[in-house]
Amino acid sequence: MTEDVVDALGADLRAAGYTVDGVAELLGPDAHAALGRGVWWPALRACDAAGGALATLVRLLLLGADESPQRAAEAFPTAGLAALTACGVLEDTGETVRAILDIRPYSDFLVVSDQDAALRGGPLHRDHVLGIGGASLSLARAVVRTPVRRALDLGTGCGVQALHLSGHCDHIVATDTNERALALAAATARLNGMSWDLRHGSLFEPVAGERFDLIVSNPPFVVGAGATDYIYRDSGVAGDGLCRSIIEQVADHLNPGGTAHIMANWIVRGDDWGARVRDWLAGTGLHAWVVQRELADPVSYVALWLADAGEPTERVAQRGGAWLDWFAEQGITGIGMGLISLRVPAAGERPEQTCEEILDEPVTGPEVDAFFARRAYLRHTTDEALLAARLSTAPVLLEEQSLPGEHGWQQIGAAVRRPGGPAAVIGVDEVLRALLAGCRGEVPLGALIDLLAAHHGVDTGALAEAALPEIRAAIGRGILYQAE
Numbered sequence: 001m002t003e004d005v006v007d008a009l010g011a012d013l014r015a016a017g018y019t020v021d022g023v024a025e026l027l028g029p030d031a032h033a034a035l036g037r038g039v040w041w042p043a044l045r046a047c048d049a050a051g052g053a054l055a056t057l058v059r060l061l062l063l064g065a066d067e068s069p070q071r072a073a074e075a076f077p078t079a080g081l082a083a084l085t086a087c088g089v090l091e092d093t094g095e096t097v098r099a100i101l102d103i104r105p106y107s108d109f110l111v112v113s114d115q116d117a118a119l120r121g122g123p124l125h126r127d128h129v130l131g132i133g134g135a136s137l138s139l140a141r142a143v144v145r146t147p148v149r150r151a152l153d154l155g156t157g158c159g160v161q162a163l164h165l166s167g168h169c170d171h172i173v174a175t176d177t178n179e180r181a182l183a184l185a186a187a188t189a190r191l192n193g194m195s196w197d198l199r200h201g202s203l204f205e206p207v208a209g210e211r212f213d214l215i216v217s218n219p220p221f222v223v224g225a226g227a228t229d230y231i232y233r234d235s236g237v238a239g240d241g242l243c244r245s246i247i248e249q250v251a252d253h254l255n256p257g258g259t260a261h262i263m264a265n266w267i268v269r270g271d272d273w274g275a276r277v278r279d280w281l282a283g284t285g286l287h288a289w290v291v292q293r294e295l296a297d298p299v300s301y302v303a304l305w306l307a308d309a310g311e312p313t314e315r316v317a318q319r320g321g322a323w324l325d326w327f328a329e330q331g332i333t334g335i336g337m338g339l340i341s342l343r344v345p346a347a348g349e350r351p352e353q354t355c356e357e358i359l360d361e362p363v364t365g366p367e368v369d370a371f372f373a374r375r376a377y378l379r380h381t382t383d384e385a386l387l388a389a390r391l392s393t394a395p396v397l398l399e400e401q402s403l404p405g406e407h408g409w410q411q412i413g414a415a416v417r418r419p420g421g422p423a424a425v426i427g428v429d430e431v432l433r434a435l436l437a438g439c440r441g442e443v444p445l446g447a448l449i450d451l452l453a454a455h456h457g458v459d460t461g462a463l464a465e466a467a468l469p470e471i472r473a474a475i476g477r478g479i480l481y482q483a484e
Contacts, residue, residue, distance in 0.1 A: 008079035064119030072097040117310025148213035159185035215260040268334035274355030387446035441483030
């Protein structure tokens, strides 16, 4: 797609009000909500009732419907049908026009990708360029948005991550092994008035010898025997070797204090899912927070990825069977899916690496940044300094578990939870409950422990020794923080 055509296309889309709000208003709340759930026909009905250029654009570019050449021409008065057909945006048979590309409003942006199997019919092409998906949204949500000078989007696809990076990064390098992906990413950038340094190549080859303040990657992480059926998901590397390679090499491309966020899948054998990822991290010298968002059994995992390709049933059964046989041969009992956030330690610091399973709350950029900040505070704060600190308890909920017994309800446990924080929960006993209640940023922790020791008639030193690990755990979860 030439720059002139992209510019003309953008002018037509803007003139028609082809934005998130514009589409939502056109469809109405019910049809718009249904479309978000993958139910198409109410949106088609709403477009038919509304008419006009915006309705035509929605039918073509979002819903994959056929349009008459006359209506399509009216919707693209600047770009023109001939130019859009010549560059592969539309297909014009003379009787009907349909879209080849998916061009959709997303946040304040426009994103160009290939139509998924549900719209185009038949199997995807090998160089299919995926649009906005669950993994790309999860990664975008989890990236720390502190302004930086240089950022790398490794495996950019259609450019979703680069769009977000443009809001807080001075210079963006975006790479991909798929030439078609780079072409569509260039169109995405141009439509949004942005300019990225787009480079072709695998892993870190296109940026050899370069370093960045921020690296993000939503790579082709699918675990398998090393297939290359679809570039967006298959790396050609067996197992989880591609993700391992990224983790092992990323430190060589981060500036001091730099951060990386990698969406990844990993092989699980046995009960300790984190063992494999800890092995990847062992030689990196980086701080790490590994969050497993889901653990899939082999059948569920294979079914998930086969459902996207639009292949015939017999082909799906054949491919799925071979895939499961490979998992069995490799002794793979599950596949972990999640996010790996990394940060370069300060000079002289030993890397600290934490693996957690978090299913209930999404991981956000502010929470990632806060996690690393809390770990740094704990590393640099001695027990003596902690006892002298005035700590405050974050807004939390006390949750008690009780069972009915002979004398009424009998408490069997209690926990404190920070709402909205991933894994922000700790078990508490009577003493820790009292300490958390007393931490209001007014009295040093040591003084609170003295008062509790006197109240319970126990030795202050022994109580402090028992309480400090729990206090540190509460700080690590964001339940306690040092008052200003």
